[in-house]
Amino acid sequence: MLSLLVLLGTLGVWDRYLNFLQAEELPDSASVDSLEVMAQRYREQVQPIVKAKCFACHSATEERPFFYHVPLVSYVSQPYVDEKIQRARVNFDVANDFPYRRRSSALEFIFKIQHAVEANAMPPLAYKTLHLGHALSSAERELILRWAAETSISLERSGTQEVRPSIAGIPSEELPHVIAKGIIAACPPAAPDDEEARDLCAERLKGFDVLRDAMKEPFLWSRQKYEGDFGFEHTSATFMNPLVWRTVYMSIFSFESNYRVEKIGGLTIIHLPYHFRNKLDPGSFPYPFWHQPAKWDAYQTTVELLLVMKQDRVIGALRSAESDESRPRVHREWDHEWTWRGKDGGEEPHFTLYQNLFSRENPHVQDLDRSYRRLSEAFRKHNCLACHDPENAAGMRILELFNFPNQALAGRNRILRILQDNEMPPLGGIKDEQHRAELLTLAKDFQQHANDALRFENENYVIQDEVAAK
Secondary structure: OOOHHHHHHHHHHHHHHHHHHHOOOOOOOOOOOOHHHHHHHHHHHHHHHHHHHOOOOOOOOOOOOHHHOOOOOHHHHHHHHHHHHHHHHHHOOOOOOOOOOOHHHHHHHHHHHHHHHHOOOOOOHHHHHHOOOOOOOHHHHHHHHHHHHHHHHHHHHHOOOOOOOOOOOOOOOOHHHHHHHHHHHHOOOOOOOOHHHHHHHHHHHHOOHHHHHHEEEEEEEEEOOOOOOOOOOOOOEEEEOHHHHHHHHHHHEEEOOOOEEEEEOOEEEEEEEEEEOOOOOHHHOOOOHHHOHHHHHHHHHEOEEEEEEEOOEEEEEEEOOOEOOOOOOOOOOOOOOOOEEOOOOOEEOHHHOHHHHOOOOOOOHHHHHHHHHHHHHHHHHOOHHHOOOOOOOOOOOEEOOOOOOHHHHHHHHHHHHHHHHOOOOOOOOOOOHHHHHHHHHHHHHHHHHHHHHHHHOOOOOEEOOOOOOO
């Protein structure tokens, strides 16, 4: 069972971060400070409190409670304390400075502190009982929360400064309708086993410039948990590259003509009734969805695709929570293999390969494929793919897939930042600097070839998650 510490990180923090991605634009009165100024304010106001009250668990300090060293008791106390500290550090390691090099990392850091203090969950009760004087005072709680609120507002405001031009000159009120009609025209109803119809749908969506230009990266993809809830904060979302999502994922659906557009607060929702192409060849799916029978069943019975728009940009998509249990189903058994060889000896699923994603004229595909395979092999050595696959063994709320070529595109910038800051694997990152340097070289190579290939296809998006500082 996950501890409270892990829950704070995987639930509350990502809820706030996903809410931030969907939030309405902040008022003009909000202040905007540089990241360096925010970091200095953290060092002066918050870090002294954090060091006094949090370092015992959330850092690599050798400090241990008295009962850790008591003979006989230590047989029980040491494994217990070590496990708690390990979980605490995996969730939130405060030994370093405020992560001001990158806006999204800074937001995540703020939200973790803010959530813990608001819930009065940190330090936890058991710790406060054994460490008198380590509870946060009212003045300390007020100072931390004020700093978190002011800094997060400044960060969020700094992300809304750009003026985004309209999409192909289409007025905002008409854009959702143009997108919906274009998708329906690209992927009309067809037999669930019609491979040609799926291929044509994918090709049309690839060339649908209005949808392409409206999409953000990373693109959020998940299933709606509750009818009427169009946020991603209650879901386990996956970060996707927009080209990959609309050509590889969206094309496994065919769409009816009776769409509708709905306004919910600051969001616009495009409802697209669909039918799932459940009789395609196994290699025509992005990966074997049937690795989880419930997921495969949900794909077959769900009735709508929901495109979520904010400020004229499509930020993500949801398979609706509404289902039709009378829809015909196809039973599939998973053989516990993510990849396999087809009858012709080729790699499957073939829709995950760059050669099937990019145009034949794209001169960067071979270099991109080679750079991905080198990086993937290095990741495998460090056991990264044990978590970053569709099985999601770590239970991450935000999942990034690295075990398939095209799905790794969404992480090309974040991979580099994680390696530069040495944040993964948890608890100190990669210990061997030579290995980390090798991975950094491979990651930079992959990022460069990926960007070159995407630019050739005119896949230039509004990037939600900026690249790490050089």
